[in-house]
Amino acid sequence: MTAPAIPALRTGPGYWWHSFVMMTRWEIVGLRLLLPITVFVQVLTGAGFVLGVGLFFGQVPPRAALFLSTGVIVITLATVGLVLGPQLIAAQKAEQTYDFIWSLPVPRSTAAAAWIVTNTIIAVPGMVMALVVANWRYDIDLRVSTLIIPGALLTLYTATMLGYAIAHTIKQPMLINLITQVTIFALTGFSPVNFPKEQLPGWLAALNEFLPLLHMANVMRAGLTDGIVSGLGRSYVVLGIWAVVATMVTAFVLRRRA
Amino acid sequence: MTDGSFRASDVTKSYDDGKTFANDRLTLHVEPGEVYGLLGPNGAGKTTLVKQAIGLLKPDSGTISLGPHDLIDDPDAARQLCSYLPQAQMPINSFKAHEAIKITGMIRGGSAAAVATRRDELIDALDIGEWRDTLGTKLSGGVKRLVGFAMVAVWPGRLVILDEPTNDVDPLRRRLLWDQVRRLGDEGVAVFLVTHNVLEAEKSVDRLAIIDEGRIFAEGTPSSLKLADRGRLRLQLMLVPRSATPELPAFVEDHTRVRNNLIAVIPEAEAAHGIGWAQELMGSGIAEEYALGATTLEDVYVRLTGDIAAKEPASS
Secondary structure, eight states: OOOOOOOOOOOHHHHHHHHHHHHHHHHHHHTTTTHHHHHHHHHHHHHHHHHHHHHHHSSOOHHHHHHHHHHHHHHHHHHIIIIIHHHHHHHHHHTTOHHHHTTSSSOHHHHHHHHHHHHHHHHHHHHHHHHHHHHHHHOOOOOOOTTHHHHHHHHHHHHHHHHHHHHHHOOOHHHHHHHHHHHHHHHHHSSTTSSOGGGSOHHHHHHHTTSHHHHHHHHHHHTTOSSSOOOHHHHHHHHHHHHHHHHHHHHHHHHHOO | OOSOOEEEEEEEEEETTTTEEEEEEEEEEEOTTOEEEEEOOTTSSHHHHHHHHTTSSOOSEEEEEETTEETTTOHHHHHHHEEEEOSSOOSOTTSBHHHHHHHHHHHTTOOHHHHHHHHHHHHHHTTOGGGTTOBGGGSOHHHHHHHHHHHHHSSOOSEEEEESTTTTOOHHHHHHHHHHHHHHHHTTOEEEEEESOHHHHHHHOSEEEEEETTEEEEEEOHHHHHGGGTTEEEEEEEEOTTOOOOOOOTTOOEEEEETTEEEEEEEGGGHHHHHHHHHHHHHTTSEEEEEEEEOOHHHHHHHHHOOHHHHSOTTO
């Protein structure tokens, strides 16, 4: 019997696009059972955080309310990328389905891109809801501009790739989950996302200048407010560096093959 | 080499800084259209070899290729050309069976129409039509396994790697699955089958290798491997639970004991004596039943991978 010849390998933009579309379908169908509840939890978290802080302090000054409301949506976006993504990959590792998924014949970048699209679907309703609730509760002075689009995309991208890098680098699923828990704790407590950085001790504020969260808050806030963000260019640069580093680490880890 | 065959040459993979060898200079090849079995006990190094072929692990040394493609240097080619059914279940809890098969086929590069046609053929051939629209989370382990096989076979590439494909599958559908494995071969795909189910493999593979501790102990067709056992019979005795192994007559050339199961290898010429001995053991209440038959690949396998009886606790 003459065997069929080895087919030419698929390459090029058409192959990338087809793989991206199919992986997006794979992710969305794969989350079918979880997606509604996940979106719902995101909405609740965002709205709940906005309202909860108000209950805690009773009277929230307008500037603090504006910081809080715009900070909450950064937290909802970052949580999806930095916590949900790694936990799903940890589950793939624990259930030993990781090998099959990462043996699929698609460019690795399409799997990441599909995941970013999925994250956007998960995160956007919560983000919008948090803003609506904040506007209703505190009557804040929101000035939404087109800057929100690059800001939200870069924030989601960076958070997702950081989550990816953590989840792919660390072998133990338990450890991945532990690190994401610590991340979310640091995110809400020790990063100037919900409050101005001047309220942190000097050294912690200085440290945050090099970490991504402060800058995620800046680029998002710049698209939602007017006149309270300074150093926006620097924030884009720092965040861009984090995005590139996280992407390179992920690409390296996926290529390394222990 | 551009003949389309899958070749592993001197593949070595160690863990713990070179103290443990999962693969120790493994060399084998699978031709297009051939079903090749890799048999060995747990921890023999089978899955490690597979993961290196598919680009999930990298060997310390050696080469793995498919036709002109070096699968170690080019893991993207490995993933496009090889389709892989892992030993673990597929991640399809929120997929309907037919969706999982179709999406995987399209990810593998098939057009929607061609994949749908082939999917429907596979669903019929594996007799899983009644679960076509069932979500993965509601499928039994065996049906999920069959859906997993269909996901891999629907658009198979040039090498299909099956790691314990029949796990949890009922006996009737196992036969259907093996028919489809054969069909992949008939279509010119090289099939690399990893299993410890020796008797099933014997019927389904063209050639096989027996591997243990990362090394190949024997390789050939099932018949050629049994050649050394030609002229011998296996006398299988079910002993009374927890009884001591009875004294063996001189004509018993070899024996293994796994729990109550005593298998004695005897020359064909001693068949009558063997039956007499078995009846004697039954008469004296040591054995409950016996069967005399040709030696199987399992006997070869046990001989080569070590006496399992030796690893069992004494007098168990």
